[in-house]
Amino acid sequence: MIELKNLTKVYGSKSRATTALSGLNLTVDKGEIFGVIGHSGAGKSTLIRCINLLERPTGGEVWVGGRNLTSLGKRELQLERRRIGMIFQHFNLLSSATVYDNIAFPLRLAGTDRTKLKSKVEELLSLVGLEAHSGKYPSQLSGGQKQRVGIARALASDPDVLLCDEATSALDPQTTDSILKLLLDINRKLGLTILLITHEMHVIQSICDRVAVIHEGGIVEQGPVAEVFLKPKHEVTKEFISRDVAGGDAPEVRIAGAAASSGRQAAETAALPYTGGAVFRITCLGENTYGTALSEVVLSTGVHFAILQGTVSTIKEVPYSQLTVSFTGAKEAVELAVAKLRERDFDVEVLG
Numbered sequence: 001m002i003e004l005k006n007l008t009k010v011y012g013s014k015s016r017a018t019t020a021l022s023g024l025n026l027t028v029d030k031g032e033i034f035g036v037i038g039h040s041g042a043g044k045s046t047l048i049r050c051i052n053l054l055e056r057p058t059g060g061e062v063w064v065g066g067r068n069l070t071s072l073g074k075r076e077l078q079l080e081r082r083r084i085g086m087i088f089q090h091f092n093l094l095s096s097a098t099v100y101d102n103i104a105f106p107l108r109l110a111g112t113d114r115t116k117l118k119s120k121v122e123e124l125l126s127l128v129g130l131e132a133h134s135g136k137y138p139s140q141l142s143g144g145q146k147q148r149v150g151i152a153r154a155l156a157s158d159p160d161v162l163l164c165d166e167a168t169s170a171l172d173p174q175t176t177d178s179i180l181k182l183l184l185d186i187n188r189k190l191g192l193t194i195l196l197i198t199h200e201m202h203v204i205q206s207i208c209d210r211v212a213v214i215h216e217g218g219i220v221e222q223g224p225v226a227e228v229f230l231k232p233k234h235e236v237t238k239e240f241i242s243r244d245v246a247g248g249d250a251p252e253v254r255i256a257g258a259a260a261s262s263g264r265q266a267a268e269t270a271a272l273p274y275t276g277g278a279v280f281r282i283t284c285l286g287e288n289t290y291g292t293a294l295s296e297v298v299l300s301t302g303v304h305f306a307i308l309q310g311t312v313s314t315i316k317e318v319p320y321s322q323l324t325v326s327f328t329g330a331k332e333a334v335e336l337a338v339a340k341l342r343e344r345d346f347d348v349e350v351l352g
């Protein structure tokens with residue numbers, strides 16, 4: 001649905017030039033929710049604004065729905081843009097217009113007749129749950145309600161694609177969750193392709209199918225959310241995840257006193273209690289998360305275990321657990337426990 005080929009954006013020129021995007025490639029499939037995460041200055045806003053050509057790329061191509069937008073003239077581009085809705089961090093509503101008129105705005109611009117306009121606005125008000133607020137002005141609405149208006153307005157032209165520019169960054173956690181749920185509902189009901197940019201892993205984890213990590217104007221890692229989230233490879237990805245899990249800057253896993261050989265293990269050998277046992281990271285995705293497989297394996301092999309760190313949560317409504325455990329017992333028994341866990345679809349990583 002969206003294909004970015006070798007996308008480049010340089011702001012300014014000569015000694016004042018800033019390269020915001022450097023030959024970026026990305027494909028978003030029809031009907032999926034795709035998240036791009038990155039730190040401040042990584043190029044997220046530039047990327048999303050280049051997709052509807054609010055920002056002209058310096059080089060490369062932007063394909064949406066099979067058309068190369070970068071090759072279109074003004075009039076054709078205007079028409080294609082109707083197939084791309086956009087919502088913004090600060091909502092960008094018309095302050096002097098009511099909720100109804102904000103939603104009706106793009107329909108009036110497109111010359112929609114009165115009867116059709118009224119029924120479309122009413123349908124959108126109901127979709128975003130604002131039927132009771134249609135006569136209010138933006139100043140009379142909460143942040144979450146304002147974003148609902150933004151979403152309804154973006155959907156007025158029946159777009160195929162919705163671009164979300166940090167759409168929940170100005171909202172509190174509870175309101176964020178209700179807006180994310182609305183986006184997920186819309187994606188499922190309308191089959192809308194959604195591309196969002198964010199600096200919050202929670203947003204990605206809640207609703208995205210796939211994620212790309214942007215750093216210094218390029219994609220450094222991408223894949224299905226569960227894969228990237230549970231097995232991050234790039235340092236920037238690991239940092240986002242450890243912040244999200246630990247709620248701060250703490251590294252993901254640290255083991256006090258254990259001998260370390262590899263770089264990754266060395267970085268992880270500092271803060272968890274030393275139990276004398278072998279340390280593993282055990283990951284489980286799906287219904288098995290709440291099952292008894294782990295205790296069955298442990299009981300059947302006679303090893304003892306201590307949980308050093310753990311998370312049980314969900315990735316887009318699918319449960320997962322990731323536990324750092326220390327196994328103590330005879331070497332053969334520990335090896336057997338690990339083999340049995342792997343047989344039962346647990347991912348077991350040796351940490352030390």
Ligand SMILES: Nc1ncnc2c1ncn2[C@@H]1O[C@H](COP(=O)(O)OP(=O)(O)OP(=O)(O)O)[C@@H](O)[C@H]1O
Binds near residue numbers: 018020040043
């Ligand atoms: N209009 C502009 N003129 C010059 N440089 C710009 C302009 N817009 C962005 N940049 C630069 O391009 C780079 C990428 O900026 P961009 O806003 O795309 O990053 P971002 O990931 O969205 O950051 P944030 O999360 O802080 O919004 C940064 O170095 C920024 O300073």
